Structures are given as C-alpha cells and as structure tokens.
Amino acid sequence: MISELLYIISKYGPLLLEGLKTTFIITLISYFIGFVGGISIAITRTFLHKALKVFAHIYVELFRGTPMLVQLFFVYYALPEMGIRFDPILSSIIAIGLNSAAYQSEYIRSALSSIPYAEIEAAYSIGLTRFGAMLYIALPQAVRIAIPTLTNEAIYLFKYSSIAYFVTAPELMYMGKLVATQTFLYVEVYTVLAIIYVIFSIVLSGIARYIEKKLQIPGYIV
Amino acid sequence: MRDKLLIVEDLWKFIDGKPILRGVAFEINEGETKVILGPSGAGKSTLLRCINLLVMPDKGKIIFDGEDILGKRDIHSVRSKIGFVFQHFNLFSHMTALENVMFGLIKVKKMSKNEAEKKAKGALAAVGITEELWDKYPAQLSGGQQQRVAIARALAMEPKLILFDEPTSALDPELIWEVLNVMERLAKARMTMIVVTHEIGFAMRVADEVMFLDNGVILEKGAPEQVILNPRNERVKRFMDRMKYVYSIGKGNVY
Numbered sequence: 001m002i003s004e005l006l007y008i009i010s011k012y013g014p015l016l017l018e019g020l021k022t023t024f025i026i027t028l029i030s031y032f033i034g035f036v037g038g039i040s041i042a043i044t045r046t047f048l049h050k051a052l053k054v055f056a057h058i059y060v061e062l063f064r065g066t067p068m069l070v071q072l073f074f075v076y077y078a079l080p081e082m083g084i085r086f087d088p089i090l091s092s093i094i095a096i097g098l099n100s101a102a103y104q105s106e107y108i109r110s111a112l113s114s115i116p117y118a119e120i121e122a123a124y125s126i127g128l129t130r131f132g133a134m135l136y137i138a139l140p141q142a143v144r145i146a147i148p149t150l151t152n153e154a155i156y157l158f159k160y161s162s163i164a165y166f167v168t169a170p171e172l173m174y175m176g177k178l179v180a181t182q183t184f185l186y187v188e189v190y191t192v193l194a195i196i197y198v199i200f201s202i203v204l205s206g207i208a209r210y211i212e213k214k215l216q217i218p219g220y221i222v
Numbered sequence: 223m224r225d226k227l228l229i230v231e232d233l234w235k236f237i238d239g240k241p242i243l244r245g246v247a248f249e250i251n252e253g254e255t256k257v258i259l260g261p262s263g264a265g266k267s268t269l270l271r272c273i274n275l276l277v278m279p280d281k282g283k284i285i286f287d288g289e290d291i292l293g294k295r296d297i298h299s300v301r302s303k304i305g306f307v308f309q310h311f312n313l314f315s316h317m318t319a320l321e322n323v324m325f326g327l328i329k330v331k332k333m334s335k336n337e338a339e340k341k342a343k344g345a346l347a348a349v350g351i352t353e354e355l356w357d358k359y360p361a362q363l364s365g366g367q368q369q370r371v372a373i374a375r376a377l378a379m380e381p382k383l384i385l386f387d388e389p390t391s392a393l394d395p396e397l398i399w400e401v402l403n404v405m406e407r408l409a410k411a412r413m414t415m416i417v418v419t420h421e422i423g424f425a426m427r428v429a430d431e432v433m434f435l436d437n438g439v440i441l442e443k444g445a446p447e448q449v450i451l452n453p454r455n456e457r458v459k460r461f462m463d464r465m466k467y468v469y470s471i472g473k474g475n476v477y
C-alpha cells in the first residue's frame with residue numbers, strides 16, 4: 001500500500017497538484033463571491049426597503065432549498081440553452097458562489113441581529129444615517145462574531161467544490177478520478193485525495209483561528 | 223428670542239396606543255442646565271429621545287435653534303447638533319476610546335483624520351481621560367471612564383445642546399462622582415444641558431430649573447430649591463421625601 005501511495009505521488013503528483021490548484025481557485029473565488037454577496041443580502045434583509053427584502057429572502061430560500069449540484073447543472077447545462085455559456089471552472093465558481101452567498105448571508109444576518117441596538121442608536125445620536133450606522137458599527141462587529149461560521153463555510157466549500165467534477169472542471173477530484181482509472185489503484189488514489197483534503201482543511205482552520213485572534217477586541221468576551 | 227435654544231410645545235407621544243407623553247411643554251435658554259426628575263416609567267427617556275428625534279413625537283412642536291425640527295427632512299444634521307449621553311454609555315465596542323470620539327468627527331463632520339484626532343484628544347482631556355486610556359477598548363475601561371468617553375464623544379461634535387439620560391444610574395457610587403463632576407464643569411462652562419437623573423444633590427448644585435415628570439405630564443417646574451425642597455404638588459412631595467431619605471438630605475417624611 002505504502003509503495004503504491006508513493007508511486008502515485010511521485011508519478012502523478014504534479015497532475016494532482018494541478019487539480020489542487022484548480023480546487024483552490026474555485027474555492028477562493030466562490031467563497032469571495034459568497035462573502036460579498038452574503039454581506040449584501042444580509043444588509044438588504046436587515047436594513048433596506050420592503051421590496052428588496054422580499055427579493056433577497058426569495059433568493060436565500062431558493063439557493064438553500066435546492067441541492068448545490070442542481071444549481072451547478074442549471075448553470076452548466078441549462079443556461080447555455082438560453083444562450084449563456086460558461087466553461088466548467090467558471091460555471092462551478094458561479095454556482096458555488098451564488099449558493100454560498102445564501103448561506104453566508106444567513107450567518108451574517110444572525111450576527112447582525114445580535115449587535116446591541118444601543119450602539120446603532122448611539123451612532124444615530126451623533127448624526128449617522130441608517131446606512132452609515134450599519135456599515136461602520138453593525139457590520140464590523142457582525143463579521144467578527146460570524147468568523148467561526150464563516151470559516152466553517154470556507155472549509156465546506158473547499159471540500160464541496162469537488163462537485164465541479166460533475167461538469168468536468170479539472171479540479172482535485174477530477175484529476176484523482178483520471179489517475180484512478182489509469183492506474184486502477186482506486187483505494188490508494190482516493191486515500192491520497194482524502195489526505196490532501198484533510199491536511200488543507202486543518203490548515204484552513206488554523207488560518208481562521210489566527211484571523212479570529214487578530215480581530216479579537218481586547219477585554220471583550222463574546 | 224434668539225437665546226431660546228429649545229422650545230417644546232404640547233408634545234404628545236403614543237406607544238402601542240398608550241399615551242407616554244401628554245402635552246409636555248418647556249423652554250430652555252442657551253447656557254442653561256435643566257434637570258428632569260420623576261419616577262421610572264414617567265416618560266423621561268421618551269422625552270429626551272423625542273428631542274433628538276430618536277423617537278418621533280405624534281403631536282406638538284419642537285423648535286431647536288430657531289428651526290421647527292419636526293418638519294425637517296434632514297434629521298441627521300439636527301442630531302449632529304444635539305449630543306446624547308446614554309445610561310449604559312453605548313460606546314462602540316469595536317473602537318478604542320480615541321476612535322469612539324473621532325468617529326463622528328470623520329464620518330459626520332467630514333474632518334481629516336489628523337484634525338479629528340487632535341480634536342478628539344482635546345475632548346478626552348476635557349473629561350479627564352488621560353493618554354494611557356486613549357487606546358483602550360470600552361470593555362477595558364471602568365463604567366465611569368466609559369461614561370466620560372461617551373461625554374467626550376458627544377462634546378467633540380460641538381453640539382449646541384447635550385441630553386443626558388440617567389448618565390450615572392449604571393455606575394458604582396464611587397464612579398458617580400467623576401461623571402457628575404465632569405457634568406458640573408460643563409454646566410459652569412455654560413453648555414446647554416438637559417439632564418434626566420435621580421441625583422437630587424447634583425440638581426440642587428447645578429440646575430437652573432428642575433422639572434418633575436410623571437405619567438407623561440410635567441407636574442411641577444421651578445428652581446431646584448422650590449421643586450426639591452418645597453414642592454407644591456402632593457405627588458412631587460411624596461417622591462421628593464423618598465429621594466431625600468435615600469440621599470440623606472434634611473428630614474423628609476417617609477411614607
């Protein structure tokens with residue numbers, strides 16, 4: 001077993017690394033889309049006008065209520081029928097990013113609702129607008145509170161970006177499958193993949209804990 | 223006429239159909255300190271919040287600095303001219319003491335960072351918050367220090383009027399002094415202030431006029447000696463007797 005593992009790593013390492021790179025690209029960009037989108041949706045649902053609120057709510061329910069794979073297939077197979085065509089990697093980024101926005105918006109929204117209204121009111125009392133109070137007082141604190149769940153989301157995306165395999169995006173899972181069918185070493189190849197996923201998940205949580213510490217407000221116990 | 227900084231006329235506020243303020247009316251001149259006394263639930267906080275439009279009154283008039291502010295569209299600029307000091311300080315917990323004070327100067331008054339910093343440091347110094355505390359976060363400060371930072375935050379905006387809503391009610395007795403002391407100095411410097419408090423000693427020393435609010439109505443107003451020591455109204459008298467007992471002033475009857 002060990003010798004087979006080493007064989008895979010030495011012979012197919014570069015290929016798997018190529019896949020890992022794509023996995024990271026999909027994860028990072030879709031996470032970023034999810035973060036920016038999530039914040040926008042959370043703000044809309046917490047602070048903005050009725051009509052927009054309803055729209056944002058529908059978005060969240062839609063993307064949380066359907067499997068991510070269905071969303072990915074919709075982007076990759078259904079949109080081209082309407083003349084909108086993306087390559088496999090971009091399709092994955094879009095589908096995973098839009099899906100993550102729905103989830104991240106919920107994490108940020110619940111954090112926003114836990115910010116003491118007293119501080120928002122204090123901001124009003126010195127002349128800030130609703131938007132200003134939200135942007136400078138509520139949001140920075142909400143993001144801090146949401147960091148643990150936002151981190152989980154990043155690790156989750158790192159693993160579930162593997163669904164990009166289904167639309168032939170050459171990410172880690174896809175490359176692994178290639179190697180496995182070539183070598184017939186299914187157990188060994190998927191063991192290597194599992195190890196890679198675990199290692200980087202642990203690295204990601206380490207980075208997250210570091211950020212969490214960095215952003216901690218002295219004397220403030222959440 | 224110009225030195226009437228604030229005129230409140232026939233102010234009404236209903237919450238859930240219940241009248242909370244019932245035709246409150248008073249005036250305050252520039253440089254005056256007015257103290258509002260009254261039992262809890264009387265509507266004191268609601269009255270203060272109406273004045274800086276954190277709560278919108280249902281009826282009546284508020285003329286501030288010569289302008290009818292209830293008709294104004296830009297409530298934010300009105301609020302930036304009226305300071306508010308809260309019972310629980312309400313400092314921004316993710317900002318240091320200095321940042322708390324600079325924040326409004328930069329975001330509302332659009333000052334440069336340097337200018338704001340200089341001004342904020344001046345305001346902090348004025349309330350006795352010394353340099354080693356500037357970079358502390360609210361959670362690292364005592365209640366008295368937090369409240370003084372909050373006062374500095376209001377002061378730095380150069381408001382024409384500061385509203386204090388029970389600024390010492392959340393403080394340990396020893397810390398009450400340091401906050402009252404700052405407020406007394408402000409009053410001596412002719413800052414216009416409306417103070418809701420239970421500190422009748424402070425009212426005796428500092429107030430130009432005391433108003434007693436109960437059930438959304440001003441039952442009595444006048445010089446502190448009169449309202450606190452010799453109230454005419456029975457309800458006010460009963461309240462003051464109890465206050466005098468708590469604060470050990472004279473020999474009040476205890477009911």
Ligand SMILES: Nc1ncnc2c1ncn2[C@@H]1O[C@H](COP(=O)(O)OP(=O)(O)O)[C@@H](O)[C@H]1O
Binds near residue numbers: 262263264266267269
């Ligand atoms: N947002 C609110 N919702 C419901 N009731 C309120 C609200 N604000 C104030 N009240 C009611 O109005 C009355 C006066 O409150 P308040 O102005 O806080 O009194 P005070 O400051 O004199 O203790 C109380 O009975 C209180 O319950």
Ligand SMILES: [Mg+2]
Binds near residue numbers: 266267268387388
């Ligand atoms: Mg109150």
